[in-house]
């Protein structure tokens with residue numbers, strides 16, 4: 239079992255397979271100028287898998303593949319299969335923008351993927367094009383349908399941005415409700431890579447917008463393994479809100495992150511990381527295990543998005559850490 243320096247059990251590993259992306263979401267990535275990590279600096283699937291095996295052997299029970307856009311990396315299904323074949327009861331999940339899902343969904347399911355979380359900020363093509371800075375929505379809808387047809391369990395992530403898609407919350411919620419998908423609205427987390435001037439809305443504002451259509455909903459007891467607080471509508475449908483500006487879920491934080499370059503990141507907010515690249519490339523598995531333990535020992539207690547008196551903005555890039 240993996241326990242961090244604050245006594246929290248860590249059983250969730252998020253693995254980013256690339257920092258590249260085919261979208262330029264205003265809240266995540268700069269438009270340009272831009273330089274990507276050279277391909278030779280990325281760990282191969284085999285090397286990433288060496289670390290994943292260590293992590294699973296030490297107590298990781300949930301592995302999420304993310305990015306950048308993870309489906310940009312070739313043969314992702316083969317990587318999923320490596321993990322599934324090693325331990326098929328792992329909660330094996332993917333976070334994606336869905337653009338490449340139409341051709342990939344069934345292959346991912348066949349490889350052993352169990353769940354998929356998809357970013358969908360709007361139902362309007364022009365708004366989607368404004369957020370992603372590319373005309374994406376028609377293909378995203380096809381991708382969501384392909385995942386559904388393949389039998390993958392679907393969660394939708396939506397980041398409401400003030401003046402852009404914030405008034406569409408109920409429409410996005412209804413889209414998910416009608417299809418039986420879970421929806422989570424995420425408070426925009428300020429970071430240095432987002433478009434200047436991008437602003438989110440608070441969880442209270444989100445709830446106020448939902449209440450214009452759904453007058454009554456109740457908070458349900460927290461599942462501490464998730465960053466989301468869920469609320470139940472009168473008809474039983476549940477929607478979630480992720481509110482890092484409250485940071486109460488940090489108290490039960492159960493996760494660490496591995497980037498495509500082999501940096502092991504203890505917290506989404508902070509720049510700190512330790513590299514496992516040389517250790518896995520040279521098959522020094524004991525060293526990789528020691529780095530994992532050290533990163534856990536030093537894991538921060540909580541993020542600083544909640545720090546109202548502190549004007550510091552996170553320098554961490556979501557597209558590098560994988561969100």
Ligand SMILES: Nc1nc2c(ncn2[C@@H]2O[C@H](COP(=O)(O)OP(=O)(O)OP(=O)(O)O)[C@@H](O)[C@H]2O)c(=O)[nH]1
Nearest residue numbers: 333355393395424464465480482493506541560561
């Ligand atoms: N502040 C903070 N936000 C997080 C953390 N983990 C996830 N989030 C936010 O939630 C978003 C969606 O995360 P997902 O990739 O869907 O993963 P998840 O929420 O762990 O998904 P489940 O496994 O379905 O619970 C991330 O991009 C972040 O915006 C975290 O550790 N800290």
Ligand SMILES: C[S@@+](CC[C@H](N)C(=O)[O-])C[C@H]1O[C@@H](n2cnc3c(N)ncnc32)[C@H](O)[C@@H]1O
Nearest residue numbers: 265266305306334335357395426427556560561
């Ligand atoms: C970095 S993306 C990677 C996976 C994939 N490209 C996608 O968009 O789903 C993972 C998640 O991070 C979220 N995200 C990115 N930047 C964010 C920000 N500044 N605040 C809150 N969530 C953010 C996205 O909405 C997405 O759900």
Ligand code: SF4
Nearest residue numbers: 259261263266306335
């Ligand atoms: S949120 Fe996902 S899709 Fe959007 S730019 Fe970031 S990595 Fe790409």
Ligand code: SF4
Nearest residue numbers: 488491505506540541
């Ligand atoms: S912000 Fe850091 S401490 Fe809080 S839940 Fe996320 S990774 Fe854990």
